[in-house]
Structure formats: C-alpha cells, structure tokens
Amino acid sequence: MSRIDSRRLSETFLSLVRIDSQSRHEAAIHLHLKNILAGMGAEVVADRAGEAFGGEIGNLVARFPGNRKVEPMMLNAHMDTVGPGRGVRPQFKDGVFTSDGTTILGADDKSAIAILLEALRVIQENDLPHGPLDLLLTVGEEIGLAGAKHMDPSLLRARFGYALDATDTDGIVVRAPGANRLTFTVCGKEAHAGAAPERGINAIAVAAKAIAGLDLGRIDAETTCNIGQIEGGTAVNIVPNRVVVRGEARSHDPAKLEQVTNRILEAFEKAVAEARGDESADLPRLEAEIEEDFRPTHIPEDHPVVTLARRAAANLGRQLKAKITGGGADANIFFANGIITGVLGTGMRDMHTLHESVALADMVAAAELVLEIVRLHAEG
Numbered sequence: 001m002s003r004i005d006s007r008r009l010s011e012t013f014l015s016l017v018r019i020d021s022q023s024r025h026e027a028a029i030h031l032h033l034k035n036i037l038a039g040m041g042a043e044v045v046a047d048r049a050g051e052a053f054g055g056e057i058g059n060l061v062a063r064f065p066g067n068r069k070v071e072p073m074m075l076n077a078h079m080d081t082v083g084p085g086r087g088v089r090p091q092f093k094d095g096v097f098t099s100d101g102t103t104i105l106g107a108d109d110k111s112a113i114a115i116l117l118e119a120l121r122v123i124q125e126n127d128l129p130h131g132p133l134d135l136l137l138t139v140g141e142e143i144g145l146a147g148a149k150h151m152d153p154s155l156l157r158a159r160f161g162y163a164l165d166a167t168d169t170d171g172i173v174v175r176a177p178g179a180n181r182l183t184f185t186v187c188g189k190e191a192h193a194g195a196a197p198e199r200g201i202n203a204i205a206v207a208a209k210a211i212a213g214l215d216l217g218r219i220d221a222e223t224t225c226n227i228g229q230i231e232g233g234t235a236v237n238i239v240p241n242r243v244v245v246r247g248e249a250r251s252h253d254p255a256k257l258e259q260v261t262n263r264i265l266e267a268f269e270k271a272v273a274e275a276r277g278d279e280s281a282d283l284p285r286l287e288a289e290i291e292e293d294f295r296p297t298h299i300p301e302d303h304p305v306v307t308l309a310r311r312a313a314a315n316l317g318r319q320l321k322a323k324i325t326g327g328g329a330d331a332n333i334f335f336a337n338g339i340i341t342g343v344l345g346t347g348m349r350d351m352h353t354l355h356e357s358v359a360l361a362d363m364v365a366a367a368e369l370v371l372e373i374v375r376l377h378a379e380g
C-alpha cells in the first residue's frame with residue numbers, strides 16, 4: 001500500500017545534504033526549499049528570525065490548503081546543521097547513507113525535510129484527504145533553538161503538530177526537560193603573585209571552592225546539571241581578578257529545576273561571602289545570570305497528538321512507544337507557545353559526529369507514518 005517513492009525520497013535527501021547549511025548560514029537551503037514548495041502550490045512565507053542572532057535568513061513556512069475541513073496541522077524540521085558540515089559528500093551503501101567521513105552527513109535534520117517533502121508530494125499526486133498543513137522549516141536549531149525562539153508565531157495556523165527530529169521511527173517523544181543557562185562571574189582583585197599576593201583576591205580560587213561543593217551530573221531520574229566552561233586569569237604570575245563559570249541545569253519537573261538552579265547559585269554566593277569575610281568589603285563580588293533556555297514539555301499519553309500518531313502507526317501494523325528525551329528541541333519552544341508538538345524519529349543515527357548515518361528504509365517508514373497521520377486526521 002506504500003505509495004512512498006523511495007528513489008525520489010533518496011534523491012531529495014541527497015540534493016539537500018549537498019547544500020551547505022551550518023547554523024546561521026541557511027540562505028542557500030532556505031531559497032532552494034522555498035522554490036520547491038512554491039512550485040508545489042504552497043503559500044510560502046518567511047520571518048526575520050535570523051536577524052536576531054546573526055543568521056543569514058529566517059524561518060520558512062509553507063502553508064498548504066486542505067481538502068478537508070479539519071484543524072490545521074504543523075509539520076516541522078530544521079534546516080541548519082552542526083559542523084563540520086561544508087562540502088558533504090554523501091555515500092550510499094547497503095541501504096544506508098553516510099558522509100565520506102570528513103564531515104557530518106546532515107541527516108539531522110535533512111532526513112526529516114526529505115521525508116516531509118516526499119509525504120506532501122504523495123498527498124498531492126494522489127489527492128489524498130488532508131487538512132490544512134503548515135510546513136515549518138526553522139533556522140538556528142543547533143545553536144540554542146534560536147530560530148524557533150525568534151519565530152513569528154502569527155505565520156502558523158496550526159495549534160498542534162509533529163516535529164521530525166529524533167532517532168527511532170518507532171517512538172514519539174512526549175517528555176523533554178526544561179533548562180536554565182547559568183553564568184557566574186566572580187570578581188576578585190589583581191596583584192603580583194610573587195611581590196604582593198596578599199593584596200590580591202584570587203577569583204579562580206573562590207570559584208573553585210563553589211564548584212567543589214556542588215553535586216553535578218545526574219541529580220535524579222529527571223534532573224541533571226553541569227558546569228561546562230570556566231574561563232579566567234591572564235598569567236601565572238598574576239593573582240586573577242576575574243573568572244567566568246558557565247553551566248546549565250535541566251529537569252522534567254519545573255520545581256526541581258528551580259531547586260537545583262538555586263542550589264548552584266547559593267554555592268557561589270556562599271563561597272564569595274566566605275572569601276569576603278568582612279561584610280563591608282566589596283570584593284570578591286559575584287555577578288550571577290540565570291536565563292531560561294527552554295521550558296519542559298510534557299504531552300499526556302491520551303492527548304490527541306499522541307493517540308492520532310499511535311492509531312496511524314497501528315494502521316501500518318506498527319507500534320509507537322512514548323519516549324522521554326534529555327535534550328531540548330524546537331518542539332520545547334512550540335510547546336511553550338501553545339503548539340503541542342510530538343517529536344517523531346527519522347532513523348538518523350550518531351548525529352553531530354562524522355559517523356552520522358540514516359537508513360533509507362527508516363526514512364520510508366517515517367514518511368509512511370506521516371502520510372497516515374495526515375490521512376487519519378483528515379477523516380476527523
């Protein structure tokens with residue numbers, strides 16, 4: 001019953017990975033896809049999201065009219081890739097795509113774009129039942145979900161949908177953590193380390209004390225935290241007057257996220273206060289910056305986004321497992337904006353490495369699932 005054309009899907013995928021599109025440099029792929037989608041009769045619009053984070057171009061939305069009067073559905077993938085992603089030379093062996101080993105492949109997330117284009121083509125060619133579809137292709141996903149964060153939401157009609165940006169084709173991601181980004185700057189006092197160390201306040205030593213007292217890594221099943229960057233000091237013979245420490249906290253539970261964030265903050269406050277000793281002294285000093293990176297996603301398993309996808313999978317003789325991820329994705333941002341988004345897999349493996357791969361059979365399976373989801377939804 002599959003109407004998916006695996007050869008065309010394969011060709012689409014190859015043409016996409018050959019277009020360089022590292023984050024902030026998505027203009028070429030954006031324009032390429034804009035032409036394709038306009039040629040398919042969609043109303044294509046773009047926003048100016050790229051301007052907000054030094055990118056070449058914004059997000060792309062292609063609105064397809066439906067032939068059934070049901071709620072509009074969003075379908076989403078991201079156009080950017082991580083590096084090294086320039087000059088990808090895709091290989092195809094035993095049904096699996098890889099790069100030539102010198103770059104990433106870009107299956108993350110171009111496998112998704114190819115899958116969505118193929119599903120849309122099959123819908124059009126066969127005039128299959130479908131509601132209004134908003135295809136949203138974002139920029140800057142790999143640099144902190146930047147495109148989604150700066151998206152113009154008025155471009156979308158849909159209030160629910162599916163993002164294709166996960167590995168397993170037998171899963172739907174229904175839970176993702178929220179995250180805070182933490183930046184602590186400890187200001188000390190510079191002095192000659194040999195001639196007058198007593199005049200200095202060692203900012204690195206103060207920050208080290210704070211970090212040494214922290215519980216890092218996995219806090220519990222749904223909570224993690226990390227100190228990932230430390231930067232400070234200018235020379236071995238100077239008492240350092242400044243150190244910047246960057247970290248993050250994640251949890252599926254907003255209360256725990258706040259707790260672990262506060263615990264880290266308090267550790268820095270305490271270390272700085274102890275080093276200061278005298279209340280009236282103004283050094284060392286702490287500058288703390290706590291930024292919400294993204295909010296947690298939790299879609300109940302009886303939500304229509306999940307049940308629709310599961311019924312579609314069942315129609316194909318497959319089972320869809322509810323999955324939990326520890327990572328953030330554009331879907332977290334959509335969820336926070338009221339667009340309930342389930343994340344589906346494309347078959348991509350070993351993303352963000354030179355060994356990245358995707359099997360064509362998995363991409364076909366993902367395209368069949370999308371097709372069946374759209375068809376089922378159109379039945380109302």
Ligand SMILES: [Zn+2]
Nearest residue numbers: 078108109165
């Ligand atoms: Zn991705």
